[in-house]
Amino acid sequence: MPISMKRSLWLGAAMLAVSSLPAFADTTVNVDLTGDAGDKMGMMLDHDSVPAGKITFVVKNDAMATNHEMVVIKLKNKNDEIPMMKGKHRVDEDKLKSMGEVEDVEPGKSGEMSADLKAGDYLLLCNLKGHFEAGMTSHFTVTK
Numbered sequence: 001m002p003i004s005m006k007r008s009l010w011l012g013a014a015m016l017a018v019s020s021l022p023a024f025a026d027t028t029v030n031v032d033l034t035g036d037a038g039d040k041m042g043m044m045l046d047h048d049s050v051p052a053g054k055i056t057f058v059v060k061n062d063a064m065a066t067n068h069e070m071v072v073i074k075l076k077n078k079n080d081e082i083p084m085m086k087g088k089h090r091v092d093e094d095k096l097k098s099m100g101e102v103e104d105v106e107p108g109k110s111g112e113m114s115a116d117l118k119a120g121d122y123l124l125l126c127n128l129k130g131h132f133e134a135g136m137t138s139h140f141t142v143t144k
């Protein structure tokens, strides 16, 4: 084969090797928000444990007619009790350490946020009224 063709094959192989290196890659976590008022609601992640570093959450609202959000809370311990605001059906975020959030995602829409997260236990939740109690929460672990 001509030399130029050999060269491009070699370049292709080299690029493939580089792109498959796992180290130092940013991590993306896809989060699915589901459910409408009066129905079961949920939050599903494609990874519930990722290595420490810059983590991007891509949040999709799959509900028919209800806005949702996703808040990232850093827990001290995995089994920390989550404080509620009395009579408000919402989590008391002031008593927790928030690492950021994707606010008010409309049905069918997506949003994203990135955060530099250290190893530890985290909780993701939707804090619109009643949604945490309806099941919109998920534990999330960042490993060293």
Ligand SMILES: [Cu+2]
Pocket: 041, 067, 068, 069, 126, 127, 128, 131, 136
């Ligand atoms: Cu919600």
